[in-house]
Amino acid sequence: MVKSSATDRETGNPMDYYIAPSLLSADFGRLAEKVRAVERAGADLLHVDVMDGRFVPNITIGPPAVAAIKRCASVPLDVHLMIVEPEKYIDAFAEAGAGVITVHAEATPHLQRAVARIRELGKKSGVALNPSTSISAIEWVLSDVDMVLLMTVNPGFGGQAFLPGMLGKIELLRSQLARTGLPVDIEVDGGVKADNVSLVVKAGANVIVSGSGIFGTKDYGKTIAQMKENIRKASGEGEKR
């Protein structure tokens, strides 16, 4: 975690920053080894992408694989559910050892019930938005969540290009949260790498998912250290503005 000396320029609260490598870009045949490698390299969370072939055009893993990752992990699992009717599986992913469970606002007509259930199970609750979904979709659940995940690519695959139009959405959400005074993290997911992390941090994000931006590099330790250094600088600049 990067404990910034800077404070949130809107609320004056100290901001903590977290790096969450996305295991989607790791070699699934050597997952335990890869988990340990990114943890040694400074990962604060492990981002686990669950896809069902319906909400997104790709299929990944379910609760048994999440439980297996949990057995070899020492940092919390940040489980991103890209599945329809996520409410049916929240209990199973909680049982599998998720620390944070995030559901998509587009995936359920009963969003408040879903995020409230996550908290009821003693987990951190998150809500995610596709790039084309407006922030107004989550206005009435902001007090029920610990984190909002803003997709910065269309979900389904690792290695896609960051959508720069999402920077304004991050800024908008950060200022809305500041107005409400709610202590909600903003996670960004998709196309984030060491060379553009400063942009999302300046816009107001504090939980940084990176898949190919970490696993596609040779030295994970060096990459994460560079990301943290860039975050430190960018958050300081945010303070001065």
Ligand code: DX5
């Ligand atoms: C995409 C997933 C992301 C993905 C990010 O649908 O939700 O977590 O793994 O990968 P990169 O960082 O390579 O865009």
Ligand code: ZN
């Ligand atoms: Zn994800």
